[in-house]
Amino acid sequence: MSDNVKIPQQAGRSGADDRPEALLRVEGLVKHFPIRKGLLRRQTGAVQAVDGLSFDVRPGETLGVVGESGCGKSTMGRLITRLLEPTGGRIEFQGHDITHLGVAGMRPLRRDVQMIFQDPYSSLNPRHTIGTIVSAPFRLQGIEPEGGVKKEVQRLLELVGLNPEHFNRYPHEFSGGQRQRIGIARALALKPKLVVADEPVSALDVSIQAQVVNLLDDLQDELGLTYVIIAHDLSVIRHVSDRIAVMYLGKIVELADRKSLYESPMHPYTKALLSAVPVPDPRRRGAKSDRILLKGDVPSPIAPPPGCRFHTRCWKATELCRTQEPPLVELRPGQQVACHHPENAGDAVDPTSAGNAAAPVLGDTAEGKAGGKTGGKAATDAPEDTGK
Ligand SMILES: Nc1ncnc2c1ncn2[C@@H]1O[C@H](COP(=O)(O)OP(=O)(O)OP(=O)(O)O)[C@@H](O)[C@H]1O
Numbered sequence: 001m002s003d004n005v006k007i008p009q010q011a012g013r014s015g016a017d018d019r020p021e022a023l024l025r026v027e028g029l030v031k032h033f034p035i036r037k038g039l040l041r042r043q044t045g046a047v048q049a050v051d052g053l054s055f056d057v058r059p060g061e062t063l064g065v066v067g068e069s070g071c072g073k074s075t076m077g078r079l080i081t082r083l084l085e086p087t088g089g090r091i092e093f094q095g096h097d098i099t100h101l102g103v104a105g106m107r108p109l110r111r112d113v114q115m116i117f118q119d120p121y122s123s124l125n126p127r128h129t130i131g132t133i134v135s136a137p138f139r140l141q142g143i144e145p146e147g148g149v150k151k152e153v154q155r156l157l158e159l160v161g162l163n164p165e166h167f168n169r170y171p172h173e174f175s176g177g178q179r180q181r182i183g184i185a186r187a188l189a190l191k192p193k194l195v196v197a198d199e200p201v202s203a204l205d206v207s208i209q210a211q212v213v214n215l216l217d218d219l220q221d222e223l224g225l226t227y228v229i230i231a232h233d234l235s236v237i238r239h240v241s242d243r244i245a246v247m248y249l250g251k252i253v254e255l256a257d258r259k260s261l262y263e264s265p266m267h268p269y270t271k272a273l274l275s276a277v278p279v280p281d282p283r284r285r286g287a288k289s290d291r292i293l294l295k296g297d298v299p300s301p302i303a304p305p306p307g308c309r310f311h312t313r314c315w316k317a318t319e320l321c322r323t324q325e326p327p328l329v330e331l332r333p334g335q336q337v338a339c340h341h342p343e344n345a346g347d348a349v350d351p352t353s354a355g356n357a358a359a360p361v362l363g364d365t366a367e368g369k370a371g372g373k374t375g376g377k378a379a380t381d382a383p384e385d386t387g388k
Contacts, residue, residue, distance in 0.1 A: 022056035023094060023194055023226050024080060029053040030088035031075050035302065048301045049075040051250035052089070054328065057194065062220065062227040064241030064258075066234060066273070068298055072250040073230045077198045080228065081115045082106050093194070111141060114192040118199035120179030124171040130157070130182055131167040137189040156185040159222075161215060177208035181215065188219065196228045201236060213239055234277045238262060243334075246270045249309040250301055252328055256335035266331060266342040269294075269310050308340065316341045 032046035050072045057063050065073050078084040080091055082098060091099045098109060117123040124133055134153045138145060145152035154164035160181040171179055180200065187195055200216065201209040213236060219225060231237050237244055244261045246254040246269065254267040265271045272292040294313045299305050308326050311317040320340050328338040331345065 021059075021095070022092075023059045024057040024228075025092040025095075026056070026080060026089065027054045027092075028089035029076070029079055029086055029091065031072075031079055031084060032087045045302050048250050048304055050079060051304070053247075053250075053252055054089075055245055055252060055255060057226060057228055059193075059226055060220075060224060061242040062229055062240050064237035064244040065228060065230045065247060066232065066237045066244060067247035068273075069232065070298055070301065071247040072301070073232075073247055074198050076247070077115065077196045077228065077230050081113050081196050082109070083115070107141070111137075111190040112193045114187040114190070114195050116180075116183055116187050116195060116197040116200050119203050120176055120183055121171075121203070123183055124179055126171050129168050129170055130162075130174075133171070133182060134185045134189060137186065141190060143190070152189070153185075156189055157182075159188065159219070160185045175208075176204050177212055180204060180212050184212075184215065184219070188223070191223070192225070194226045194228070196230070198230045199232070200229065202231065202233065209236065216240065234273060246273065249298060249304050251309060251338065252336075253310060253338050254336065255328065256332075256337075260332065260335045264332075264335075264344040266335060266337040266344055267310075267339045268292075268314050268316055268341075268343055271343050308338070 029050055030052055031050040032048050034043045035045040035047065036042060037044045053076060055063070065076065067073055075084065079086050082091070082101065086099055089099070090097060093109060093113065098106070101109070128136075131150065131153050134156055135149045137143075138149055138152070150167065154167060157164045157166065162178060162181050162185070166173075171182070174182065180203075184200075197216070201212050204212060216227065216229075217240065220227060227240070229237070229240050238258060241258050243255065243257050245252045246261075246267060248269050254261065254265065254270045256266075261270065262274065265274055272294050275290055275292040292315075296313055299309070299312055305312050305322075306325075307323045308314070308317070308321040311321040314321065318341065324340070326338045326340045328336045330336045331342060
């Protein structure tokens with residue numbers, strides 16, 4: 001929190017559950033968008049965009065969130081910044097329950113939690129100068145920065161690598177990468193603690209993406225920021241993240257530190273996603289591909305499959321997967337996985353003792369080896385794209 005904001009601090013709960021105190025703690029977060037039909041607008045169903053997410057974000061770290069389009073990443077980002085009202089669950093920021101804070105209650109928190117949006121074209125008002133855009137947070141919060149607004153905006157522009165003399169220019173005079181820098185300057189105006197960036201570089205040319213990613217990195221070091229970065233691009237996520245949450249159909253299926261996730265993914269979905277990332281190694285050109293093809297589309301979040309939501313596309317799925325939802329449990333230190341038949345499970349702890357009531361069968365299953373009855377199978381030399 002900002003120094004002048006009084007949010008009660010809970011004496012770290014780390015003692016109680018052995019986890020370091022989190023800046024943000026999310027437990028069982030749910031967002032269902034109602035579907036209404038007819039004249040009376042009766043609710044006929046719900047889009048289960050986010051369905052029971054639990055995770056922590058530790059001070060100073062970057063949590064990357066990855067998954068295919070429609071898996072609920074943006075909804076999660078908007079929930080934790082409280083741009084959306086959760087249907088269920090709990091969100092704590094610095095030990096303070098912010099789950100259902102109203103506009104007034106959220107006002108002090110708006111300084112500490114900021115969001116960077118995907119599209120630097122639509123997120124900046126074309127009729128406002130850069131000075132007006134970057135200084136908007138000061139006006140909204142009724143803050144007069146030391147040295148005056150203009151000086152502070154110029155400092156922010158310089159901080160993000162823009163010419164401070166361009167204070168009076170309009171968004172259309174800037175390139176995509178520069179506009180994203182303007183969005184970053186605006187997000188940093190109030191010296192936030194947590195920045196949630198939703199696809200911060202996906203609208204930019206590839207050549208510009210690295211510059212913006214490096215800027216985010218540098219700003220984190222300089223300002224001690226904590227990031228939640230949402231992206232579908234696994235190379236971006238790998239570059240920026242300390243830990244990574246993989247989402248599928250509104251759930252986290254794997255949450256692990258970067259090294260474990262990339263070197264030894266345990267959820268078949270993570271493995272499939274990683275297998276689709278091109279390896280820039282000329283020595284492997286022409287080598288047999290280990291790419292895993294996921295068959296079919298992501299099922300509808302209006303009626304997600306029972307049991308494990310990934311079972312309809314998983315080459316290892318068994319009857320257990322079709323009927324029992326696997327809980328997210330720590331199978332290796334720092335690696336939480338929601339799977340009955342995890343990959344790379346050689347040195348994993350016994351999932352039963354990890355709290356998984358529906359004891360998974362580690363390693364390959366007979367059914368899995370036979371190719372599985374549902375969904376895709378492991379494929380090689382596959383030219384098709386497996387999605388994101
Ligand atoms: N306001 C809304 N009303 C109804 N459904 C919504 C709303 N916002 C999102 N959804 C639905 O919730 C699901 C998750 O959407 P969300 O945008 O969070 O996914 P995502 O992983 O960020 O995808 P993308 O990368 O394409 O943005 C989708 O099925 C989407 O259509």
